[in-house]
Amino acid sequence: MPVIVARDLTKVYGDNRAVDGIDFEIARGESFGLLGPNGAGKSTTMRMIGGTLQRTGGSMLVAGLDPAERGPEVRAHLGVVPQQDNLDEELSVRDNLIMYGRYFGLPYSYLRAKADELLEFAQLTDRGKAKVGSLSGGMKRRLTIARSLVNEPKVLLLDEPTTGLDPQARHVLWDRLFRLKEVGVTLVVTTHFMDEAEQLCDRLVVIDRGRIMAEGTPRQLIRQHSTREVLELRFGADRNAAVVAQVEDIGSRIEVLPDRVLIYTDDGEGALEAVTTRGLSPVTSLVRRSSLEDVFLRLTGRSLID
Amino acid sequence: MTEGSTIADLGRLAASGRVPPPEVMARRARRWGWWFFVEAWLLGAKAWAVSILLYMVVTPLLYLTALGLGLGTLVDRGAGSVDGVPYLVFVGPALLVSTVVMSVGGELTYPVMAGFKWQRLYYGPHATPATPEQIAVGQLLGVMIRFVVQAGIFWLLLVLFDAAPSGWSWLSVPVAVLTAAAFGAPLQAFAASLEDEGYQFAFVQRFIIMPMFLFAGTFFPLSVMPVTLQWIGWVSPVWHGTQLARQATYGAAEPLWLTAVHVVVLAAMALGGILVGRRIYARRLGS
Numbered sequence: 001m002p003v004i005v006a007r008d009l010t011k012v013y014g015d016n017r018a019v020d021g022i023d024f025e026i027a028r029g030e031s032f033g034l035l036g037p038n039g040a041g042k043s044t045t046m047r048m049i050g051g052t053l054q055r056t057g058g059s060m061l062v063a064g065l066d067p068a069e070r071g072p073e074v075r076a077h078l079g080v081v082p083q084q085d086n087l088d089e090e091l092s093v094r095d096n097l098i099m100y101g102r103y104f105g106l107p108y109s110y111l112r113a114k115a116d117e118l119l120e121f122a123q124l125t126d127r128g129k130a131k132v133g134s135l136s137g138g139m140k141r142r143l144t145i146a147r148s149l150v151n152e153p154k155v156l157l158l159d160e161p162t163t164g165l166d167p168q169a170r171h172v173l174w175d176r177l178f179r180l181k182e183v184g185v186t187l188v189v190t191t192h193f194m195d196e197a198e199q200l201c202d203r204l205v206v207i208d209r210g211r212i213m214a215e216g217t218p219r220q221l222i223r224q225h226s227t228r229e230v231l232e233l234r235f236g237a238d239r240n241a242a243v244v245a246q247v248e249d250i251g252s253r254i255e256v257l258p259d260r261v262l263i264y265t266d267d268g269e270g271a272l273e274a275v276t277t278r279g280l281s282p283v284t285s286l287v288r289r290s291s292l293e294d295v296f297l298r299l300t301g302r303s304l305i306d
Numbered sequence: 307m308t309e310g311s312t313i314a315d316l317g318r319l320a321a322s323g324r325v326p327p328p329e330v331m332a333r334r335a336r337r338w339g340w341w342f343f344v345e346a347w348l349l350g351a352k353a354w355a356v357s358i359l360l361y362m363v364v365t366p367l368l369y370l371t372a373l374g375l376g377l378g379t380l381v382d383r384g385a386g387s388v389d390g391v392p393y394l395v396f397v398g399p400a401l402l403v404s405t406v407v408m409s410v411g412g413e414l415t416y417p418v419m420a421g422f423k424w425q426r427l428y429y430g431p432h433a434t435p436a437t438p439e440q441i442a443v444g445q446l447l448g449v450m451i452r453f454v455v456q457a458g459i460f461w462l463l464l465v466l467f468d469a470a471p472s473g474w475s476w477l478s479v480p481v482a483v484l485t486a487a488a489f490g491a492p493l494q495a496f497a498a499s500l501e502d503e504g505y506q507f508a509f510v511q512r513f514i515i516m517p518m519f520l521f522a523g524t525f526f527p528l529s530v531m532p533v534t535l536q537w538i539g540w541v542s543p544v545w546h547g548t549q550l551a552r553q554a555t556y557g558a559a560e561p562l563w564l565t566a567v568h569v570v571v572l573a574a575m576a577l578g579g580i581l582v583g584r585r586i587y588a589r590r591l592g593s
């Protein structure tokens with residue numbers, strides 16, 4: 001039985017349909033992603049899973065319970081990492097973990113030992129006594145993730161877990177999350193980074209303007225909605241549009257972005273050769289594998305990150 | 307998780323077997339969620355404990371010295387007594403109640419704003435089994451615990467200054483806390499309803515708290531004021547609280563019905579504020 005089931009899930013703010021009738025199921029132990037640009041409705045969906053936001057319509061079951069009616073019971077199952085950190089800056093790092101655990105009715109005897117384990121997990125052991133206000137952004141994020149584990153949840157909701165972190169910190173976090181998945185924790189991740197979705201998610205939905213555009217594993221999505229390779233060409237901002245007519249027939253599809261032209265093809269090197277044969281000399285050229293970014297571009301005509 | 311740690315360690319971290327089932331955690335939170343917020347509040351307040359305590363001791367000393375001994379000497383020389391007692395005895399319980407209410411103006415305004423907006427402190431517990439209603443009540447109760455201490459210290463000083471002759475004078479402590487709740491709960495609800503930066507709080511300070519302090523029977527009996535201004539006392543929790551505190555500290559004479567009115571007004575304001583505040587917290591955190 002899936003641990004989370006959403007049917008026709010809807011949230012309307014005024015006349016803005018932030019989440020517009022989406023359906024999804026998440027199996028136990030799975031790592032499930034919601035990939036979409038800013039404003040797609042990812043955070044809104046996450047908050048309805050935990051019942052901290054009242055939905056406008058549709059149904060939602062988490063561990064068989066409706067979060068709108070059994071909020072405390074549902075949230076006792078969950079670990080929640082919100083998009084914006086909301087740590088208590090006036091308490092120490094360690095006390096943040098302990099006091100958060102209190103809200104689950106957990107006794108101090110358990111929490112004191114647990115806090116030390118979680119500090120180690122977050123690589124913050126030596127900062128335990130420091131005030132949260134003195135931590136860097138990456139440390140705060142790790143602490144927030146550690147905090148979400150205090151009740152040993154079977155399901156972890158991670159809303160943009162690595163947004164705002166530098167590349168190295170992101171890889172450290174992905175490693176942590178991957179290991180959690182390996183020991184059986186169900187991950188629900190929202191992100192607008194295609195590399196994060198590819199790294200973390202077994203399966204994902206591409207979401208835009210409150211609607212699900214596509215669903216599948218990262219590989220399936222790329223196979224269905226894009227070619228194997230992509231040739232990226234830059235001719236200089238003013239010339240990109242002008243050369244389109246000359247290269248249009250080379251790949252199976254072409255996308256013209258403000259700063260580059262993308263040619264979709266299963267043979268990138270061959271396509272590049274064809275371009276040079278026609279006497280065109282791009283300022284730069286690059287052959288790469290298709291990514292979820294290309295899938296999104298295909299489905300919506302826009303980039304994930306604006 | 308350092309490089310050397312193993313999957314087994316992580317397995318224990320994720321499922322040690324020492325955590326009760328979710329239903330049990332939820333049940334505990336449903337019952338005690340408000341108290342868990344108080345615990346966190348108290349821990350946060352610990353950082354300021356010394357300066358708050360100092361404030362709690364110095365404020366009464368300043369007021370009692372200036373108004374009781376300074377002004378009081380003058381009043382007693384002129385009028386003989388006020389309400390049948392020395393001025394210090396008359397003004398003491400009123401100062402106790404008023405200074406506590408003035409502190410409410412700091413404790414249930416900006417911190418509420420920080421909870422919803424500046425630090426988003428409420429959103430942490432909101433993602434746990436605790437409910438918005440419990441957060442609202444916990445915020446109020448944490449502050450009330452502070453006021454028990456603050457009023458208790460003031461009362462001790464009243465006794466030391468010989469300004470609380472009745473054996474029941476300790477009752478002025480719960481009276482002051484009830485008054486703080488009567489003013490604080492509606493103020494908290496108001497603060498929770500504000501979306502902007504809270505510039506209204508300065509207005510509350512100047513046009514509600516100060517007039518209550520000056521005109522609600524603190525320094526002179528309400529009856530001395532022109533009848534057209536006496537309503538300020540009637541609508542002000544400070545007056546109702548002050549009159550009750552005076553009965554406690556020196557047995558001020560008042561008809562029983564009026565005493566009942568004081569208690570009912572204060573309790574109704576506190577309860578009404580809590581009920582409205584809980585709804586505002588639930589609406590705002592859940593939207």
Ligand SMILES: Nc1ncnc2c1ncn2[C@@H]1O[C@H](COP(=O)(O)OP(=O)(O)O)[C@@H](O)[C@H]1O
Pocket residue numbers: 013016018036037038039040041042043044045593
């Ligand atoms: N509290 C709110 N009130 C009104 N509109 C909101 C609120 N929260 C989000 N929205 C709107 O709902 C849409 C989806 O927002 P959100 O779920 O935060 O997107 P994402 O997390 O994918 O960036 C956006 O158009 C946003 O402006």
Ligand SMILES: [Mg+2]
Pocket residue numbers: 039042043044083159160
């Ligand atoms: Mg978001």
